[in-house]
Amino acid sequence: MKIVLAGNPNSGKTTLFNNLTGNNQHIGNWPGVTVEKKEGILKGKKDITVVDLPGIYSLSPYSLEEVISRDYILNENPDVIINIIDGSSLERSLYLTTQLIETGIPVIIAVNMMDVIAKKQDVIKSDLMGKMLNCPVVEITALKSHGSEELINKALEVAKQEYKFRPVVWYSQEIEEVIKLISEKIKDKVDEEKLRFYSIKVFEKDEKVLGDLKLNIEDFKEISEKIKIIEEKNDDDTESIITQERYAFIKRFVGKVYLKNKLKMQNISLKIDKVLTNKYLGLPIFVVIIFLVYYLAISTVGGLLSDFVNESIFGDNGLPFIVSGWLESINTWPWLQGIIVEGIIGGVGAVLGFLPQMFVLFLLLGILEESGYMARIAFILDKIFRRFGLSGRSFFPMLMSTGCGVPGIMATRTIEEENNRKVMIMTTTFMPCGAKLPIIALIAGAMFRTSPIQWLIAPSAYLIGIAMIIISSIILKKFKGFASKASPFIMELPDYHLPSYKTLAFHVYHKLKSFVKKAGTIILLAAVIVWLLSNFSWSFKMVDDTNLSILASLGKLIDIIFAPLGWGDWKATVATITGLIAKENVVSTFGVLYGFAEVSEDGAEIWMLLATDFTALSAYSFLIFNLICAPCFAAIGAIKKEMGSIKWTWIAIGFQTGLAYAIALIIYQIGLIFTGVFNFGSIVGIFTLAVLLYLLLRPNKYLNPKIPVQTL
Amino acid sequence: MTNTLDKANINQDYIILKVKGEKQIKRRLMDLGLIPGTKLHVRKYAPLGDPIEIMVKGTELTIRKSDAFNILIETIAED
Numbered sequence: 001m002k003i004v005l006a007g008n009p010n011s012g013k014t015t016l017f018n019n020l021t022g023n024n025q026h027i028g029n030w031p032g033v034t035v036e037k038k039e040g041i042l043k044g045k046k047d048i049t050v051v052d053l054p055g056i057y058s059l060s061p062y063s064l065e066e067v068i069s070r071d072y073i074l075n076e077n078p079d080v081i082i083n084i085i086d087g088s089s090l091e092r093s094l095y096l097t098t099q100l101i102e103t104g105i106p107v108i109i110a111v112n113m114m115d116v117i118a119k120k121q122d123v124i125k126s127d128l129m130g131k132m133l134n135c136p137v138v139e140i141t142a143l144k145s146h147g148s149e150e151l152i153n154k155a156l157e158v159a160k161q162e163y164k165f166r167p168v169v170w171y172s173q174e175i176e177e178v179i180k181l182i183s184e185k186i187k188d189k190v191d192e193e194k195l196r197f198y199s200i201k202v203f204e205k206d207e208k209v210l211g212d213l214k215l216n217i218e219d220f221k222e223i224s225e226k227i228k229i230i231e232e233k234n235d236d237d238t239e240s241i242i243t244q245e246r247y248a249f250i251k252r253f254v255g256k257v258y259l260k261n262k263l264k265m266q267n268i269s270l271k272i273d274k275v276l277t278n279k280y281l282g283l284p285i286f287v288v289i290i291f292l293v294y295y296l297a298i299s300t301v302g303g304l305l306s307d308f309v310n311e312s313i314f315g316d317n318g319l320p321f322i323v324s325g326w327l328e329s330i331n332t333w334p335w336l337q338g339i340i341v342e343g344i345i346g347g348v349g350a351v352l353g354f355l356p357q358m359f360v361l362f363l364l365l366g367i368l369e370e371s372g373y374m375a376r377i378a379f380i381l382d383k384i385f386r387r388f389g390l391s392g393r394s395f396f397p398m399l400m401s402t403g404c405g406v407p408g409i410m411a412t413r414t415i416e417e418e419n420n421r422k423v424m425i426m427t428t429t430f431m432p433c434g435a436k437l438p439i440i441a442l443i444a445g446a447m448f449r450t451s452p453i454q455w456l457i458a459p460s461a462y463l464i465g466i467a468m469i470i471i472s473s474i475i476l477k478k479f480k481g482f483a484s485k486a487s488p489f490i491m492e493l494p495d496y497h498l499p500s501y502k503t504l505a506f507h508v509y510h511k512l513k514s515f516v517k518k519a520g521t522i523i524l525l526a527a528v529i530v531w532l533l534s535n536f537s538w539s540f541k542m543v544d545d546t547n548l549s550i551l552a553s554l555g556k557l558i559d560i561i562f563a564p565l566g567w568g569d570w571k572a573t574v575a576t577i578t579g580l581i582a583k584e585n586v587v588s589t590f591g592v593l594y595g596f597a598e599v600s601e602d603g604a605e606i607w608m609l610l611a612t613d614f615t616a617l618s619a620y621s622f623l624i625f626n627l628i629c630a631p632c633f634a635a636i637g638a639i640k641k642e643m644g645s646i647k648w649t650w651i652a653i654g655f656q657t658g659l660a661y662a663i664a665l666i667i668y669q670i671g672l673i674f675t676g677v678f679n680f681g682s683i684v685g686i687f688t689l690a691v692l693l694y695l696l697l698r699p700n701k702y703l704n705p706k707i708p709v710q711t712l
Numbered sequence: 713m714t715n716t717l718d719k720a721n722i723n724q725d726y727i728i729l730k731v732k733g734e735k736q737i738k739r740r741l742m743d744l745g746l747i748p749g750t751k752l753h754v755r756k757y758a759p760l761g762d763p764i765e766i767m768v769k770g771t772e773l774t775i776r777k778s779d780a781f782n783i784l785i786e787t788i789a790e791d
Contacts, residue, residue: 060743095745
C-alpha cells in the first residue's frame, strides 16, 4: 500500500515523515533531477510505503517539484494522500488541498501546528472543515508527535474503503459548462476518477496535459473557442480565473472554520524580527551570529574536541601505537603492518579527526536552520546574491561548505530554482573546507614564513573561494544550460520556533553519517591503495625511497600537465591526486614523499624541503589549484547524489578542475611577467585571462527568458 | 491611488487590483494567494532595500521588487 505526503513547504511535512517512518527511510533523488526523493516504510507495518513529495504550493506545470508531485499522484496510484497543512495559514494552505482533492485520490487533511493554535487561543473547527471538503481531518502537532497514530489509523481506514470521488469546488456556471464539454471529449482518454482533474487542466490550457492527451484538432478548436469567450469576458486567462475561484471558494467558509482569538497579540516572530531584520541592526547582528558559530565550532568547543581526538586517540600514544605494538607482537608482515597502521589508521584517522568540529558546526547551523533564522539570512542577503544571478538562499550551502563540502552540497536542496541549484552544487566547494585548512597552513608556513604578507594567505583563500563562486555563477548563467527560468523569488518567512531535539539529532546524525560512511569506505580503500603504491616499486618489493615507488613513476608520467602552472614536479602532482581522496592528504602525502612518515597538521617538518622545490608564486598557484579543483571523493559522491545524474557530475568536476587550471595558470604566468619574464607561457597566460574575461563580460542573452520548464 | 507593489509604503495596508506578468511568474504569485481582491500588509524592506516583506493571508512572504512590480495595488485605510 502506498501513502503519499503532500503539503506546502514549512508545513512540517519532514517532521511528520520522520515520525511515521523513523529510521526506515531511503533518501535519494527523483530520477535524473536535483530534487530529493524520500521514501520510507511505515513504522511497524512492513507492507506500507510512505512517499514524501517535495513541498509545493500547487499542482501547476511550472516547477520541477510540482511536476514530480503531480506525475507521482496521477501515475503511481497511491492509495491515499495525507495533506499536511499549517493550521495557522489555513487560507493559503487549502489552495493546494482543493487541487489534491480534484485528482480523484482520497485525501486526508492533517492540520499541523495545533500547539501554536492553542497558544494563540484560536479555534479550528476541524469537523466542519471536513464536511466542507468532504474528507477526514485529523489534528496533529508533528513536532511533538501528537496525533500521528490517529492519523495513520484514519489513513488506513480511508485506504481500505471504497472511495467515490465527488467534486468539492464548483466553479461558475459558464465554466462548469465548458468543463462538461471537455470531459465529454476526453473521457475515453483518462480514468474516471481523474476526469475532472484533467478536464480542469485542459480548461486552464495546461501545456503538459494538452501534450499528453493529444486531442484531435476539431475538439481542440471547439474547446479553444469556448475558452476564448470566457477569457475575453473576464479579461483574464483561464488559469488565473480558476485560481481566483478556488480562493473564493476557500474564503467563503474559512471564516467559519478558523476562529481567531479576539485579543490581537502581536506575533512573537514579528517582534523578534523587529530586531533581527532591523534596517540598521540586521546586518551587524548577522555578522556576529556567523562569527559566533565559527568561533564555537572551530576554535573553542569543536577545536578542543578535535584536538582530543587527534592527540589521544590517533596521537603518538594512542591507537596507532597500540595497534602497531600488537601487530608486531603477533609477527605480522611489515607491509601489512604498514597498511594497517600508516595507511588505514593514519589516513582514515586524519579525516575522522575533524568529526568533533563538524559535529558542533552542524549542530549550530542546524539550529539556525530549524529555528527559522536561515530564511531571514536569505532575506537580508538576497540583494547581494541577486547581482550574480543567484538568490539569498545560496548563502547557506556556502556557509556549510566552510565546514565540510558534503553537507554544503546537500544544503543546496533548499534552493528553489533548479538551475541556480545546479550552479550552487557545482561551485559550493570553492569555499575552503576544514580539510583544506592544512594545505593553506602548509603553503603559508613553508613559503611565506618570513614574508610580510603571510597573514594574508589564509583570508585570500576564502576571498578567492567567494570570488570563484561569483565568477562561476556569472559565467555559467550565460550558457543555455544554466539560464534562469522565469520564476520569481518569493520566500516564506516561517514563524520562529525552538528546534526539537529529535529533528536536530536527525539532521546532525544524517550529515555525520554520510561523512563517516565515506571515510569508512572510499577513503579507507584509497588510503590503502596510496600507501601500497607509494611504498612498493614495480617489482613488488617494498622500498624506502619513495622516488622508486609505483606512485612516483606514475606521477612523473603526468606531472608535465602542471608545468604551465609552475609546479610540474611529480611530488606535487602526486600530492594533488591524493588530495582527491581527502584534501588533508595533500599535506600528509608531501610528508611521506619528503621522507617523513608522519607530519604535523601544517607540515612544519617539511617547510624547508618544500621551499627548495617551489617558489612563492608556484606555491600559491599550487594552493589555489588545490582549493578550487575537484573536491574529495566524499564531496564528489554528494555532487552525484544531488545532481541525480552521472553526466552532470562529470560536468561539475570538469568545470571545477578546468577553472582551477585556468586560474592557477593565470596567477603563475602573469605573476611571472611581473618578475620580468616574458615568454610563450606569458602569452598563454594572457590569452587565458582574456578568455575568462570574455566569458565573464559578454552580454547575457538569457536575461529575460521565455524558456518553459522542461517537462519530465 | 493605484500603484505597483514595488513602490509600496511600509506599515500600510493595500488591496490587490490585478496581477500582471508572464504566465509562470503570474501563476507563482497567485498560487501563493496574491490574487485580485486580496488584502496585504507591507511589513518592511530588507536592510539592503530589497526584497520586501509582506503579510498575505496570514503568512509573511518576501518578494523581490522586480517581481512585486507585477502586482497592481491600491491603498486602503488601516483598520
